[in-house]
Amino acid sequence: MDLCVLFVFIIYLSYHKTYSGLPPHLRKYARGPNVCVEQEVYGTRERFFTQCVGRYLRTICERPTMFKFECCSGFEKVRGKQGCTGIKPLKNxxxxxxxxxxxxxxxxxxxxxxxxxxxxxxxxxxxxxxxxxxxxxxxxxxxxxxxxxxxxxxxxxxxxxxxxxxxxxxxxxxxxxxxxxxxxxxxxxxxxxxxxxxxxxxxxxxxxxxxxxxxxxxxxxxxxxNQRDLAEKVFGDDQFSQFQLALFVADMVKTLKNKQHLTVFAPTNQAFAKLPNDMLDRILQDSETAKKVIEHHIVKGVYCSDSVIIALGLKTLDGTRLLFRCKRSGKYIGNAKLEQMDIVGRNGVIHAIDNVLIPDSVKTVVDMADDLDINDLVNYARNANLTGSLTDGEDYTLLAPTDKAFKKLPAGYRAALRTQPLAVGKLLEYHKLKGKITSNDMIGNHSLYHGDNATISAKIQVNVFRNGNVVVGGAKVEKSDTYCKSGVVHTIDKVLIPEEGSIMDTIITDPNLSTLRLAIEKAGLSEMLTKPYGQFTMIAPTNRAFKSLGSWEKKAFEKLTPGELKEFLERHIINRMVLKCGFSPNSVYSIKSRQGDSVIFTQTRSGSVHINKKYRVQHREEIMANNGVLYKINNILKCSCEPRIRSRR
The missing domain is CATH 2.30.180.10 (FAS1 domain)
Structure with missing residues (x-):
């Protein structure tokens, strides 16, 4: 009995392996040995044969496929038998x-x-x-x-x-x-x-x-x-005359002549005619720009037009990747359509395309405004006649607020950016950093500098969280490491505004934190919370929190020595900036305070932050300072150092 079950199981596995590539409604037509399938692309004469029942593709180049079944090579039908069991004799x-x-x-x-x-x-x-x-x-x-x-x-x-x-x-x-x-x-x-x-x-x-x-x-x-190399093919075709000139400027003719197994996506003259005049001039006159553009059009390996039936990513000589796609309307590389395909040479293949593929490395920030969703930033700079600060000069890093980030600003500040060039200039200067700073250079609990010659002395704090978010100056980096002609761009979700005051300054100016201010001064923590460019998180109990203490708890609080009071207040201070974007809704973020007890942060789906799961922060957004962040709560955190003192609410 066991042997029978094993035999049936082996037959099932063999059948499943053979026909699992087909949908269930087609498997019955392919039963039996030596049956091959032909997939025909609907609306074309394209046919794809398999050596045996192969992988089922619902679509090829966005067109549905139809199936036909026939005997595999060398086999024929035998009447009364499933599949193709008859073997044909070989011929010459x-x-x-x-x-x-x-x-x-x-x-x-x-x-x-x-x-x-x-x-x-x-x-x-x-x-x-x-x-x-x-x-x-x-x-x-x-x-x-x-x-x-x-x-x-x-x-x-x-x-x-x-x-x-x-x-x-x-x-x-x-x-x-x-x-x-x-x-x-x-x-x-x-x-x-x-x-x-x-x-x-x-x-x-x-x-x-x-x-x-x-x-x-x-x-x-x-x-x-096979008698002419790729260079000879390009220079023998008048539709590539502009591409020929770019090859000379880039000094890359030898690459197409000597390197083996290349694919060249060659823009036609009409493609070059679509370029803005300044970009065309740079490609045809500047050797560095020309080389970057040419390398962006060359791929190692031979990729004929039939190599793609859905989509695949190709790595170009400049190290970037392009998507090679087959669509109903034709074959595409990036945003360019293949107009003439499969010009075969001795060392590869050429495809004529209808657009010049411009790599980010030769674009200015202005050129990339649409791609990066930073049109507002570019428009403010243009209105203030300051686009040169985004396109000229030595290498820099730009922390570029997105259009959504600008919409979060108060209407009065946006109006000032539209009418006051000086305000735009300060904004651009604060968001520009000297040198190319990549995401790998952004280390948590460190600061970014504007450079020795900058008029802004403020530093931008960097925080890195377990969920992968990188935060600079309280703004989350949404898209990092976009290289452009002048450096590298990181888009961020907030407009950075230099914080002039410290955590202590914020506490002093807030009448609802007057009791906390007196306690901090008594405990000798004022200097620490005033010193700029720290990385603190302050859980700030409001006056209401202190009023909620019972009479004997108030007396116990008032009797604390400066040392005891310092330890109690350090229960509310964390030696790291904790920001909302560092922990997702319904997750739990736990971190130790300076005193040693843990502080637990949670966030609801609506964006409200809670401390220790039950104390709700009294404001939607973080209160940023030049040395950290502050959260106000109407409660006092229970401390293991002083268990007698705790909020009753």
Missing amino acids: LVETLQDLELTEFSNVIGQSGVEDQLANQGAYTVFAPSEDAIQQLSIPEQQALLSRTADGTPNVFYHVAPGRLNFTGFKKNSDYVTLYKDEKISVQKYSYGVATVNCARVTKANEMATNGIVHVIDKVLSPLD
Whole structure:
């Protein structure tokens, strides 16, 4: 009985592994051995074959797929049997081409006078163009396919390679010698089982013959593809004249000539015409800018247009990544559409695109305003004739408030920014730091400086929290490390306004904290809370909190010595800035006070902060100071140092 169960289980696993790539409603059509599936892209003539029941793709290039089932290569149906159990006898390459109904290519073989060699010698691998591929050739192209070289080598031999080259052995960036004067073809293997030969897609693979293998491809291969490198291809095409000039300025002609296995996304002249005049001038006149732009258009590896059937990320020579997508409307790299695809060269492939891809490293902050959502900042600078401070000068770091951040400002302050250039100048200066400061340079409980020549002496405090948030000057960094021409930009969710007062100054000026002020002065903590550029969090009990004490608790509080009072107040002080963005709603953030007892911070979904889970902070936003942050509560925190003193509310 156990053996029977085991046998059934093995059969189930085998079936599940074989057909799990298909949806349940299609599996019944593929039952039995040696059944292959053909996925046809709806509305096109594109077809994708599998060696066995392969991965189910609902869409290819945003178009739905249809399925057809047929016997795999070398098998046939047997009446009364599931699947394809009949095995066909192997035939030679010529006969195999005829069985595949490749009549046009079979005729080319016969007219070229190589039929006997392909029938009786080998072993060879034949990359056979489909019927449609040959029928689409012009008359000169058909004649070229049938012609021979001066030494008598038939051009059709560029489709024939010595040896058996099995589809499973294809790899990325593989070159194979052909019978055509030992010229090479470039074979690429991509995801989803897609493979290309000189950018002709293999539509049906591994058709076995007695003296070799046949792979059906969707284009005719030309020996001319392998006779010129990418540089020669670019400079031989007038639609790339602007790109040619940029290559000269960048001194990168040798790269396209000598480096192997490259993909070049080459903007056409019309693409360059779309650029603003200042950007076009910089690309065609400044070598550093030109090099960065050119490198942004070149990818290591050969990526033919058929390499992408959904989307994939490509890394360019400048280290950035571009999204290569296949959409219903065409193929796209970044925001550029491929206008002419698969211009094959000896060392790679070129695609003509309709937009110049500008890397962030050559853009100014003004150029990037839309991408970074900092239009308000740029507009304030433009109205004040201060855009030069964002585009010129040495490397700097910009903490750029987003448009939403500016909307949080009081209406009066926004009005001042619109009408007072001096206010805009101070704002820009406070948000600019000398040198390139990346997110890796932002260390918690440290400060950022504006530089020796800055007129602003205030420091910007940095805090890093467990949830990954980095906070600068009380503002959360939303998007970090965007490189631009002049440095690096970090967008933040608040406008930074220099805090002129300390925590102690805030306490002194707040009449609701007068009792706390007297206690701090008695305990000798005034100097610590006045010293600028600290990293303190003050849990500030209001006068109401002290009034809530019972009569004997008040007497106990009043009898505390300065040392005891200092320890009690340090229960309300933390040696680190705790900000709302450091802990998410419904999470618990626990940290020890200077006295040693823990302080627990929680936040509701509405944004209210609670201390020790029950004492609600009396204001929505943090009260920032130049040496930390303050939270007011109508309670006194219970301290292990003085258990007699505690709030009754």
